Amino acid sequence: MATEQHHGDGEVAELSAILGVDAGTLLEPAVARAWIALLTAYGRLTRALSSELMDSSGMSLADFDVMAQLARVEGHSLRMTELADVALISKSGLTRRVDRLAINGWVTRRRCTEDGRVHWATLTPLGIKAFRNAAPAHLRAVAQRFGASLPAREMEQLTSGLRKIAAANAERVREGA
Amino acid sequence: MATEQHHGDGEVAELSAILGVDAGTLLEPAVARAWIALLTAYGRLTRALSSELMDSSGMSLADFDVMAQLARVEGHSLRMTELADVALISKSGLTRRVDRLAINGWVTRRRCTEDGRVHWATLTPLGIKAFRNAAPAHLRAVAQRFGASLPAREMEQLTSGLRKIAAANAERVREGA
DNA sequence: GGGATATAGTTGCATCCGCAACTATCCCGA
DNA sequence: TCGGGATAGTTGCGGATGCAACTATATCCC
Incomplete structure (x- = not known):
């Protein structure tokens, strides 16, 4: 699920063929894109920051x-x-x-x-x-x-969204509807 | 840097005292909050999803x-x-x-x-x-x-923000101003 | 008081990861 | 045709992780 931006229609169709159902019914495309963006951004940031910190301070x-x-x-x-x-x-x-x-x-x-x-x-x-x-x-x-990538307004929106997600997944598994 | 929402003023002051300068000058509070939110949301999501997937499918x-x-x-x-x-x-x-x-x-x-x-x-x-x-x-x-935590509009904003961050950190380290 | 139970932390174990070094293969120029 | 250099992938190695089992301590209740 860590795909970047290359999300051709053929690929989605391919996936749906394997699953036997339209992939979109299991996970909305917009959510899938957001999830991939989260994984990608997190991965790149932590990788870069971690190696820089290790170099500069061991x-x-x-x-x-x-x-x-x-x-x-x-x-x-x-x-x-x-x-x-x-x-x-x-x-x-x-x-x-x-x-x-x-x-x-x-x-x-x-x-x-x-x-x-x-x-x-x-x-x-x-x-x-x-x-x-x-x-x-x-x-x-x-x-x-991280900070320089977004204007203040969008940074606030990002924080708000991420906090909602974190809050919804606090502690134990809850029974979803 | 993974603190949740308990960011008392005393704690910030404590941190600034250690650093010898106002912590806010090194990293804007709004950015710090966003960064913490990212780490928290990512950590909780992947932990939960990973254990669920392991249980259901090995x-x-x-x-x-x-x-x-x-x-x-x-x-x-x-x-x-x-x-x-x-x-x-x-x-x-x-x-x-x-x-x-x-x-x-x-x-x-x-x-x-x-x-x-x-x-x-x-x-x-x-x-x-x-x-x-x-x-x-x-x-x-x-x-x-993940998906159910945010309305569609905010999910789009989240995707947009995360993609900008990912894009700004693509590939090699670049010399910042 | 004394044993059952709960909590805090550590350890055994298996797993997973990335970097750097190495092997194998290809390509290019003389 | 041969040697240097680039590219693809694997392996040696050290390190980090989490879960489950275990130890140590505290608490509760009879």
């Missing part, structure tokens, strides 16, 4: 994400589960990511004294320095590759 | 993508490089993906007689059957999770 996009989440909050600390949540990765993924960040000396993990199950991940001074060093170039890259 | 999202690309074209065949291109994955990734699809009997790989460097990946009758079996549920899931 940090993966996921590393940056996690550190940015910690940088945002007071005390620069979050519980593991909460951090996994906001960074959009699995708990196991976060465990290992924090392992690596800890090896770099960018983050520490310490057990909560009040609830022994909980562990707090905290940005270290060294981590803050690394983040401060990496952030400007990365944020500017986002501004250039 | 096929990964990437498998489906590749097979859909082959299904779309006449002869149900594409050259490896071209297929990697439209499926948005690396050449090495495609090599191994086609390996797996071939093990399932869904795709064959055959050397081009005219140019020995070229290999054609072709959907087999069994692969067509598997795709026909998997597609309706998946396309309906896309329609429901």
